[in-house]
Amino acid sequence: MDTLNVVIADDHPIVLVGVRELIERDARFRVMGDATCSNELVALLESEPVDLVITDFNMPGDSPYGDGLKLVEYLTRHFPKVRIVVLTMISNPLILTRLHELGVLAVIQKNQLHDEIQAMLKAIARGNPVRSNGPQPTSVMDDGADLDERFTRLSPKEHEILRLFVSGQSVNEIARGLNRSAKTISTQKISAMRKLEVSSDQDLLTYCLERNLFN
Incomplete structure (x- = not known):
């Protein structure tokens, strides 16, 4: 070659x-x-x-x-x-x-x-297929719930916090804007991430932005 x-x-x-x-x-x-x-x-x-x-x-x-x-x-x-x-x-x-x-x-x-x-x-x-030993990709349906169902798991407060987070605000900024404690905002954000089955801020942002969830 x-x-x-x-x-x-x-x-x-x-x-x-x-x-x-x-x-x-x-x-x-x-x-x-x-x-x-x-x-x-x-x-x-x-x-x-x-x-x-x-x-x-x-x-x-x-x-x-x-x-x-x-x-x-x-x-x-x-x-x-x-x-x-x-x-x-x-x-x-x-x-x-x-x-x-x-x-x-x-x-x-x-x-x-x-x-x-x-x-x-x-x-x-x-010229062979490239295989990976890492985690294998799965579809949303393979995960047991489609995207719409996952998103409906969010409470109104969790939905609002994620919307603000994806817009670029930090947890502290969201807390000041909503007149809540940063600990409360962080807890609700983590709860929302569990419902969406994402494990990091980078995954969360990519998940939301890629699928235009807050547009």
């Missing part, structure tokens, strides 16, 4: 160095550059012939390309021939499902980075 050109994107230098080292061990792949933010990643893709992007799910900075699902959607739309591998610590099945729906080649959990990167490179080089 021809040598495949690879670009790596992650804001953690140790991850960049580690992934680069793994790729450079295999002569069938060539690292064309690395990026520490979405802007740098897109600039590399616009300037270099790239076959494979390995990018972190969470990227820093205020970029018009965003990060997470927004960035992946941009990449798949504007660079349809580039294969995308996502590095993440997120295990939310809804997020994983959406990434696979967008056509990413693989989602690699960072706590299994070394083994999964090597397995992925071997699979690509041999």
Whole structure:
């Protein structure tokens, strides 16, 4: 096979160095550059012939390309021939499902980075399907309830708190605006997250924004 050109994107230098080292061990792949933010990643893709992007799910900075699902959607739309591998610590099945729906080649959990990167490179080089040992994507229906049913579990107060949180307000700001304690707001936010079956703020924001729940 021809040598495949690879670009790596992650804001953690140790991850960049580690992934680069793994790729450079295999002569069938060539690292064309690395990026520490979405802007740098897109600039590399616009300037270099790239076959494979390995990018972190969470990227820093205020970029018009965003990060997470927004960035992946941009990449798949504007660079349809580039294969995308996502590095993440997120295990939310809804997020994983959406990434696979967008056509990413693989989602690699960072706590299994070394083994999964090597397995992925071997699979690509041999033309085999890329498999992941991380959490498998499942549909909303597979989780036992559809999105509408989950959302109806929210109380009016939980609904309002999530709406304000997704709009960009912190727990303390919401508490001041609603004249409640920050502890009360935090408790209700956590309760809402349990009902929606998300485990982190990043998952919550992605879940709500991706499905336009508060538009």
